[in-house]
Amino acid sequence: MGKRKLTQQQRTRIDRRQASRVREAAASSPADIAGEGLGPERSGLVICHYGQQLEIESTEQGSEGQVFRCYQRTNLPPLATGDRVVWQADSDNTGVIIALQERSSLMARPNQQANLRPVAANVTVVAITLAPLPQAFANLIDRYLVMIRSLGLRAILILNKTDLLDPVRDAALEAMLANYSRIHYPILRVSSHTGEGIDALRETLRPETVVFVGQSGVGKSSLINALRGGEEGQSSADVGELSTARDKGTHTTTAARLYHMPNSGDLIDSPGIREFGLWHMDANTLFDGFVEFAPYKGMCRFRDCKHQQEPGCALKEALAKGEISEERLASYFFLLSTLES
């Protein structure tokens, strides 16, 4: 299996090269691209990508907002929800995507084979969604935070299902959230059922393109529905039951899908995941993913300090002074041990 170890910069470069190659191909072989029966080139937005097909929303004046089913030319890289593309209509509201426009960001996640699979493109904020149930794990949150940081995106934490909070049972959850609050991650507390905090969350997300990530069952799809409000004629995201089926790894949302907000901004729903690895990452990028470690980078007495028992270790000193937390340092060491050497 071709395991990749790419930095975001490299990935962006590859994407860019690919995009320009595609543009060149389009320019050099108009006969092929504008094949028989195909309409003029149009701009579009990928709403959803499932199996071989993609749903493309026209962003062209005249047909703006209309949705078409498209296939993509095989010379294109894998496309993701949120990608801006050039496509041509075929017949019967179907079409073919011929080019990918440059991406400002690409959220990808490693699959079982440690290959990166694109999930959402052109997002500005990643909303890590948590709930009292299913139980939240700091280590999964840390993986997301590292990945988000490595992609140069902004992270926010959303605690959903506040209606289920129990002061005794959820003391550990509150302590965990306080830990993230201390290192300046915004935390919004909401309930998609009671509506608590939904207006404030909508206000925070308004100008952004946001992808919702997090474990299956935390209520990502429910939140998106609550944020959009139940407008007449509007399609809503599928919401699942918290059932025993979930323990076997069934997910209600199976493909990332983009929803427009009534005024401005886009929300992307994504399938829940139980865990994902960071195997593809290098140790330096991992370290940078722990934002509060930044002031101590390169400050240890020994340049190759492993932050274990070495004298003059800046990280250990920060820990002793309470400037970084035990949990986060342990999480860092754990993730470090999972990287490909």
Ligand SMILES: Nc1nc2c(ncn2[C@@H]2O[C@H](COP(=O)(O)OP(=O)(O)OP(=O)(O)O)[C@@H](O)[C@H]2O)c(=O)[nH]1
């Ligand atoms: N009590 C309570 N239940 C909620 C809330 N939000 C969602 N739920 C319930 O949680 C369950 C899962 O909701 P979904 O929106 O399908 O969760 P999801 O994160 O989209 O799950 P996947 O699509 O599998 O990743 C459903 O039974 C919802 O009704 C909430 O604020 N309070």
Ligand SMILES: [Mg+2]
């Ligand atoms: Mg869902």
Ligand SMILES: [Zn+2]
């Ligand atoms: Zn050190």
